[in-house]
C-alpha cells in the first residue's frame with residue numbers, strides 16, 4: 041500500500057492515523073510519503089514525525105494507492121489548492137481523500153472546479169512586470185505558493201530600488217558578488233542585476249516553487265544565477281566572500297526567520313560587505329539586525345524601511 045500525503049501539515053494526518061484518532065481499518069499500513077513544498081517543513085517533519093518526507097515543486101510520481109490532501113481557505117490560497125488538486129487528479133491514485141478544513145460549501149466548490157472538466161489541464165503560472173528607475177521593466181514568472189505570486193511585493197521593490205541606486209553610484213573594480221536570501225521568484229536580485237553592471241548572483245530560498253521560478257526567470261531574463269534550495273543558508277556556500285546581502289524576510293514567528301537571514305548575512309559577507317534588509321516597521325527589525333551588525337542606517341522608500349549595515353573587519 042503506497043500512500044501520499046499532500047497539503048498543509050499533511051504529516052499530521054499520518055500521526056493521527058497512527059494513534060488511531062482518524063484511522064480507518066489500517067489505511068496507513070505500508071509505505072507512506074509526505075510531500076512538502078518548503079524544505080523547512082521537510083526538515084520539521086523529519087524531526088518530529090516518523091514518516092518519509094519529500095520536498096519538490098510538484099507531486100512525486102506514483103503509482104499511489106491512496107492520496108490524502110489537507111487543504112482549506114485558511115490553510116492555503118484557493119489557487120494553490122486548485123493547482124495541487126489538479127496534480128493529484130493527473131496522478132490518478134487508486135483512492136483519494138480530501139481532508140478539508142472549512143465549510144462544506146467551499147469544499148464542494150473546490151471539488152466541482154476539477155470535476156466540471158476533469159481533462160482540462162490549467163496552467164497556474166503568472167507573468168508580471170517590475171522595474172527600477174532607468175532600466176527597462178523585467179518580466180517575471182511566478183507559481184502558486186511562491187512569493188509573490190501574480191504581483192510584485194512593494195517591500196521587495198523598495199529594497200531593489202535602494203540597493204540599485206547605491207551600487208550604481210559606487211566606484212569599484214570587478215564583479216559585485218550579491219546574495220539574495222529568500223529570493224522568491226527573484227524580484228530583488230534580478231532587478232539589481234539588470235540595473236548594475238557586472239553582478240554575480242547567488243539566490244537562496246526554502247520554497248521549492250520559488251527556486252523553480254527563480255531558475256526559470258534567470259533563463260528567460262538571460263541573467264545567470266546560482267539558485268539554491270535551503271532553509272539555513274547552506275553553511276559551506278556562505279563563506280565570507282559576498283560584497284552585498286539582500287533579504288526581504290517574512291516577519292511572522294516573532295522575527296525568528298529574520299534572525300536566520302541576518303545570521304546568514306553576517307557569515308556570508310566579507311569584511312566591508314553591506315547587508316540590506318527591508319520591513320514595514322523598522323522598530324521591530326532593527327534590534328534583530330543589531331545582534332549581528334552594531335550600526336544600522338535606515339533608508340525610507342515606498343513606506344518601507346530599508347535597513348543598511350556594513351560588516352566590520
Ligand SMILES: C[S@@+](CC[C@H](N)C(=O)[O-])C[C@H]1O[C@@H](n2cnc3c(N)ncnc32)[C@H](O)[C@@H]1O
Pocket residue numbers: 080186187188192193195196197221222223224225226227228244245246247250270271272273287288289290297300
Ligand atoms: C517576503 S518573501 C520575499 C521574496 C522576494 N525576495 C521578494 O521580495 O519579493 C520571503 C521569502 O523568504 C523565503 N524563506 C522563508 N524562510 C526561509 C529560510 N529559512 N531560508 C530561506 N528562505 C526562506 C520564503 O519562501 C519567501 O520566498
